[in-house]
Amino acid sequence: MVGNDNESKDDKFQAMPDELIDWLSKPLGRFLHIETAAAGVLLIATLLAMLLANSPWSAQYFAVWQTEFGIALGQVEFRMTLGEWINDAVMTLFFFLVSLELKRELVLGELSHPREAMLSVSAAIGGMLVPAAIYLLLTAGEPAAHGWGMVMATDTAFVIGCLALMGKHIPQQLRIFLLSLAIVDDIGAILVVAIGYGDALNYQALLAALIALIAVRAMTLLGIRNLMLYFMVGTMAWFAVEHSGIHPTVTGVILGLMTPTTKWVNEERLFKIFKHVVTHPHGQDWSGDIQARMALSTAEAAAREALSPVERLEILLHPWVGFAVMPLFAFANAGIPLDGLTVFAPLTGVIVISLAVGKPLGIYLFSWLAIRLHIGLRPKELTWPLLLAGGCLCGIGFTMSLFIAGLAFSPAHIDEAKVGILVASVISAVIGLFLIKLTLVYRGK
Template sequence: MRETETTAARGFPLLPSRRNRGSKATRTTDNTAAALLLISTVVAIVWANSPWAQSYWTLLDTHVGMGFGAHHFEMSVKHLVNDALMAFFFFIVGLEVTREFTIGELTDRSRAAVPVVAAAAGLVVPAVVFLAFNPSGDNAHAWGVVISTDTAFLVGALAIIKPVFPARVRLFLLTLAVVDDVGALIAIAVFYSDELRVGPLVLSLALLVVLVLVRRLPRWHGPAYAVLGVALWITLYLAGIHPTLAGVAVALSIPVFTPERRPVERAVEQIRAFRQSPNSRYARQASRSLRESISINERLQTSVGPVVAFVILPLFALVNAGVRLDAQTLATAFRSPLTWGIISGLVVGKFVGITGATWLMRRTGLGVLAPGLSLRRVAGGAALSGIGFTISLFIVDIAIAEPDRQDQARIGVLTASALAFGLGWLLFRVTDRLSPPESVGSKLLRPVDPERDHIRGNPNAPLVLVEYGDFECPFCSRATGMIDEVRAHFGADLLYVWRHFPLERAHPRAFDAARASEAAALQGRFWEMAHELFDHQDDLEWSDMYRYAVAVGCDIERFDQDVRVHSTKVLHRVTDDADDAEEMDLNATPTLFVNGVRHRGPWDAASLIRVLERGRP
């Protein structure tokens, strides 16, 4: 065996087994964060219009600070939240953007094309609509208020509406939100910074260079990023650039990667040593190795993200959503082109921009939607994208100086968000009613595509049998054996389709086995690899699967590259099938569909033949 083969066979490539953003735990976290944001918004509005309203404004204007010798620094509570704490929010946004473009959804350019272009249109069209109402004057400077969607409220609204099959549209909108955030960050940096001061700006650039070099340190990365981040915040503040962008700059300098073979192997060895001889030194070494096998980007999202979602964003809503809603203020606002520009930009501009761009991309063939996602789903999500809150209110504070016009803008943002939610709810309800969905799991969600699916038999056969299974499931192995008998019985009249549904809790190696089969499929060896995996269900370590790849005639160097370096190619093939299975509420393997209808009886050859015979045209 060549050296590449030997090295690869000793390891085991790792990737997150599923997109974490789609898990139930993540959805629960998102919904809780959105609920806290909504509660803080309501509290702010009620407080600002209560008999104790003066205490609200007094709190926002209260100054806090610190001194050191003759030097003293202070900020109001509102600016402390908006300029200092919100740097952590932009830090998390930067981490997510970096991850998506490096190892996430946006690494697949064909898959990312539609949401990227739709997001760009969702940035430009709302600004154009806003400027149609406010073509000149001080109001025109506030065009940035309408460009951004609030991701927390967006996913919360989707959870409340509960459209049929929401996972695909949720993933589309989250991908779109990444590009939306990039556009908003660029707008803040370029158009909403004060007059630049050269000296602090040069120092800021020098700190950025040092930040990039931090990854070369052997350790102490965290403290280094923290100290340099604070220093960068100060220099940007002094340079006249909005200091919250320090959070973005630090995030972009932090490396992100999928877990690699050698660090994980080292962690396993140290855990084994600790198990054999428990002591504090081995415990520290094992803990450090486990931590270092995960990128700093992912560790920080896990540790800092909840603080941002559950503390900083609710505080931001509390200090920014307070707006006077007396009759005079409301009457003035709804006569103001500023208010109507914001409402129209967010509600109409977002909907037209995102939906129109998606339609155009599909019509021209420049992009395709993910399996199971339709234009009507995108339209409902586009309507919900008009919920602009966090960054919208953030830009209100820095783009508009007069308190009265700030109130008009805030009323516009809040009104637009409510209208966008109502429009999204209506679109999802109407489209679901006009094209009633089938009961979950009773019919095949995604039609068979011979160009994409793994098939055996005549693509034009009158009978179609689809199996969702995994390679570690002994029942799938037996069912597949029975299917050979069924195929022999029907011959050219039957098309058999395999789709992945790795049940990782019961079968911990099934997901990796599915990835290995897809890597083999790239070399035209899917069915041969599947046969090997089924024949060796008790031996599905990566070292074993490399041996099977060699046995079926794969180029092992290419196989190694596909499961490690270019792993998103095989990852998406597996997760697309698994996502469809989850959408259909499948919970066991094998699950079979006969001519598009779920088979709920026994799967022995005789039973399958009887069911298929009844389905003959």
């Protein structure tokens, strides 16, 4: 019993001491690590936007996003509306995180295995091309044809959130497949934004952006690890790209792909540094011993640098993007005045067909082609019925679809487009969840 008591006391000293704030931060930390909770916050923000857009305060709701503000440096003044700051600047963090996730998957994750990766990549390509082709076919010769890019996207948070509703019975391979597919899908949508929805190019601004990106690369090669310096240079690159005619959120993608995946401190060196701290004699004051304080400082830096920059930035940004950036974007963009609108509007119907039908059709068809051509490998747990059901969930476009719709449509069509995106997302979620449940019941789970 005495031995157990001593072990219990030792275990206590292996953890950091508790402070009053820990009673709040620890439950919050656990909450933030549940990725699917972001879908709930996103849904609440969407419903709140819809409620305000159709309330007596609708005029104030829409007016606030048109509020202009900016910065001035001497003769140079840069101003945008609040809605533009959210869509062009704040959303850059979302694109940066997506790019980090893609690079981690390519180097360290599932996409690092070529044949397994090709199944997700092929499915993502089919899930982009087929809906876009259906949309263009149904809107040929009409002004609305310019919105083809909005039916190509998948909302990762809502897809993973839907899977969470099914509990632990979902095969892990389905989660991995859909997550990898959604990441590739998002990158494809970002390229669509850069190529299809930019303005005339300003080559001087592009040169300035290139110089800033070269500076970022040089800082990486020199071993500079101060995140604030990278943020400052990255911000300069963003301003340059914003003036270049390319959508500024592309800056986040480029910077994410430039982020290193290598660790500065390997495990062997980390353990040696920790061992040096652990062997510090008991009873000595850390604050009075310069050498001891240096050992603690070295251990702190080593623990931080034992993770690659990609992993550290993902851990840092994921809660902010999931619980602040995306809900803020939804709150600013999902408000639709429903007076005079109908789900039977032509544009709304085209979007619903393209997302709810075109997405699963493209994903299933291109996955089948990848297997038949022996360029992709389908895990045994990922049955064809499950793959089709997962493809239906990918018709939830939402975040990226709303983003591209805002770039593609004039005020005359934007509300019809938003209704189509929302209706298609609901239909896709219901059908996808129903098919997954049906498949699991058939399999006896």
